[in-house]
Amino acid sequence: MNRALTAIFVVIISLPLAANLAGIDGADPGAEHRELAAWKDGPTAWFDDHFGFRSALVRWYGESRLFWLGVSPSAAVIVGHDGWFFYADDKAVEDYANAELLDDAAIANWREAVLRARNWLQARRIGYVFTIAPDKPALYGEDVPSTIARIHDTSRADQLYVALRDTGLAIDTRPALFEAKQRERIYQKTDTHWNDRGALIAYQQIINAVRARVPSTPAAWTRHDFEAVERTTEGMDLAGMMGLTRVLRETDLTLVPIRPRRARVVEPAGGHAMDEEGRLVTEIDDPSLPRAVIFRDSFVSRLVPFLSEHFSRAVYLWQNDFDAAEVQKEHPDVVIQEIVGRHLYNFIPSPELVPKF
Numbered sequence: 153m154n155r156a157l158t159a160i161f162v163v164i165i166s167l168p169l170a171a172n173l174a175g176i177d178g179a180d181p182g183a184e185h186r187e188l189a190a191w192k193d194g195p196t197a198w199f200d201d202h203f204g205f206r207s208a209l210v211r212w213y214g215e216s217r218l219f220w221l222g223v224s225p226s227a228a229v230i231v232g233h234d235g236w237f238f239y240a241d242d243k244a245v246e247d248y249a250n251a252e253l254l255d256d257a258a259i260a261n262w263r264e265a266v267l268r269a270r271n272w273l274q275a276r277r278i279g280y281v282f283t284i285a286p287d288k289p290a291l292y293g294e295d296v297p298s299t300i301a302r303i304h305d306t307s308r309a310d311q312l313y314v315a316l317r318d319t320g321l322a323i324d325t326r327p328a329l330f331e332a333k334q335r336e337r338i339y340q341k342t343d344t345h346w347n348d349r350g351a352l353i354a355y356q357q358i359i360n361a362v363r364a365r366v367p368s369t370p371a372a373w374t375r376h377d378f379e380a381v382e383r384t385t386e387g388m389d390l391a392g393m394m395g396l397t398r399v400l401r402e403t404d405l406t407l408v409p410i411r412p413r414r415a416r417v418v419e420p421a422g423g424h425a426m427d428e429e430g431r432l433v434t435e436i437d438d439p440s441l442p443r444a445v446i447f448r449d450s451f452v453s454r455l456v457p458f459l460s461e462h463f464s465r466a467v468y469l470w471q472n473d474f475d476a477a478e479v480q481k482e483h484p485d486v487v488i489q490e491i492v493g494r495h496l497y498n499f500i501p502s503p504e505l506v507p508k509f
Contacts, residue, residue: 154156166282167319168297168301172466175228175456177292177417178327179304183328184460187271192419195359197488198252200314202351203242211393214310220238220386222273224237224240224394225394225395225396226393226394227240227241227242228241228393228394229390229393229394230296230297231297231364232295232296232297232298233295233296233297233464234291235341236295236296237341237342237391237394238289238294238295238296238390239287239288239289239310239344239390239391242274242494242498243352243479243494243495243497244289244497245300245492246285246494246497247287247289247290247307247308247494247496248289248290248293248300248302248492249301249302249303250302250303250304250305250306250308250489251303251304252303252487252497253306253308253311254308254311254312254496255450259311259312259498260318261314261501261503262335263315264461264502264503265474265501265502265503266282266316266319266321266322266489267319268503268508269282269474269487269489269498269506270321271508272476272507272508273280273479273487275509277478277482277488278485278486278487279323279362279365279485279487280321280324280486280487280489280492281323281358281364281365281486281487281489281490282316282321282322282360282364282488282489283322283323283324283325283354283357283358283361283487283491284309284312284313284324284340284490284491284492284493284496285325285354285449285451285488285490285491286326286329286490286492286493287344287491287492287493287494288339288340288344288346288439288450289346290307290309290493291326291329291333291338291339291350291380292333292339297493302311303451306495307493308493308497309326309496310494313497318397321363323357323358323474325353325354325357325358327383328353328357329346329353329354329356330348332350332353336349336405337349337405339351340388340401340402340404341402341464342387342388342389342390342391342400343388343389343390343402344389344390344450345389345392345450345451345453345454346451346454346455347404347405347406348378348404348405348406348407348454349380349407349455350454351454351455351457351458352373352375352378355372355455355458355459356374357373357460358373358455358459358488359371359372362444362462362486362488363480365486366442366485366486368440368442368485369441369442369462369463369486370441370474372458372462373458373461375407377393377409377410377411378407378408378409378410378416379407379408379410379505380405380407381405381407381408381423382402382403382405382406383399383403383404383406383484384401384402384403385399385402385403385404386398386401386402387399387400387401387402388402392404403436405437413457413461414436414437414438414461415435415436415460415461415463415466416434416435416436417433417434417450417455418433418434418435418502419431419433420430420432425456426453426454426456426457427453427459428453428470429466429468429470430465430469430470431468431469432468433465433467433468434455434456434460434463434465434466434468435464435465435466436460436461436463436464436465437464439464440464441462441463441464441481442458442462442463442464442484442485442486443461443463443465443466443473443481443482443484443485443486444462444465444466444467444484444485444486444487444488445462445466445467445469445478445482445484445486445487445488446459446467446468446469446475446487446488446489447469447471447473447474447487447488447489447490448468448469448470448471448488448490449470449472449491450491451490451492452490452491456468459488465484466481466503467482467484472491472499473501473502473505474487474501474505474506476503476505476506
C-alpha cells in the first residue's frame with residue numbers, strides 16, 4: 153500500500169517536468185514572445201512561465217473556488233450578484249464604501265490644482281474640462297455583495313464636484329449614465345470599465361462641455377450614428393485576474409459606426425485607438441478641427457475612438473497630474489483631464505506643478 157501511494161506521489165510531482173520535456177508547458181498563448189526576456193531574467197522566471205500544466209492548474213483552482221465555493225479566487229476581484237464581478241484592488245472597495253471622506257485641506261488642494269490649471273490655460277486661450285470617471289460599483293451598487301457596507305452617504309467624487317461647482321469646469325457624467333442604465337447595460341460584467349454604450353454617454357457629456365469652450369468642435373455623435381451589436385467574447389480583465397479568461401464569457405454590447413471614422417493612430421506606429429499606451433496620438437487631416445491634450449487613465453481607452461473624431465490632433469497621456477510642459481509642446485485648443493473615482497483615494501494632486509502664469 154505504501155509503495156503504491158509513493159508511486160502515485162512520484163508520478164504526480166513528475167507530471168510538470170514530463171510536460172516540459174514533452175514540450176507541453178503551462179505558458180499562455182502569447183508566452184513564446186516572452187521566452188527570451190524571461191530567460192534573461194533567470195531560469196526561475198522562465199520556469200514560472202513554463203511550469204507544466206500551469207494554465208490548467210490555475211484554471212482548475214479558479215473554477216473550484218468560484219463555482220464550488222462561490223468565492224473569488226483572487227483578492228483583486230469581488231464576486232457580485234447575477235454574474236457581475238467588481239475590482240477590489242487600488243482602493244476600489246474603499247471608494248465604493250465611502251470609507252473615508254476628503255478633509256478640508258485635501259478638498260482645498262484639489263480645488264487649487266484645478267483652478268491653477270484653468271487659470272494657466274485661460275491665459276493662453278485654451279479651454280479646460282475636468283471629469284471623474286465613475287467606477288462600476290458607483291453605477292451598479294445593487295450588484296455588489298451586501299457584506300460591503302457603505303460608511304458614508306457622500307463619496308469623494310461628490311465632495312469634489314461640490315467644491316468645483318462654482319467654477320463650471322467639472323463635468324459629472326453620472327446623471328446621464330444612470331439614466332442610460334435604465335435602458336441597457338452600460339458597464340462590462342467581467343471587466344472594470346464601461347462598455348461602448350456607457351462610453352458613448354460619457355463622451356457625449358464631455359464633448360458638449362468642450363463645445364461650450366471651443367465652439368469650432370463638431371457636435372457629438374449620437375446613438376443614430378451606430379449600429380448596436382452584441383458580441384460574445386472571452387472574459388475580460390477581471391476574469392483574467394481570476395485565471396478564468398477562457399472559462400467566463402462576456403456579452404460585449406458594442407456600437408459599430410455606420411459612417412466611417414476618420415481619426416487614425418499615428419503614435420505609436422501601428423497602434424490602435426484603444427491600446428493602453430502611456431502616450432497615444434490620433435490625427436485627422438482637417439486643420440479646421442481643434443487640437444486636444446487629454447490626461448487620462450484606463451477609463452478613457454473606450455472613449456478614444458469617440459473623442460478622436462473631433463480633433464485634428466489628440467494627444468492622450470496616461471497620467472493624473474496636469475502637465476504644463478506637454479501642453480506647451482502641443483499647443484492644443486482644449487485640455488481634458490480625467491481621473492477615475494477610486495484614484496481620489498491614492499492620488500494627491502500637486503498644484504505647484506502648474507505655473508502661475
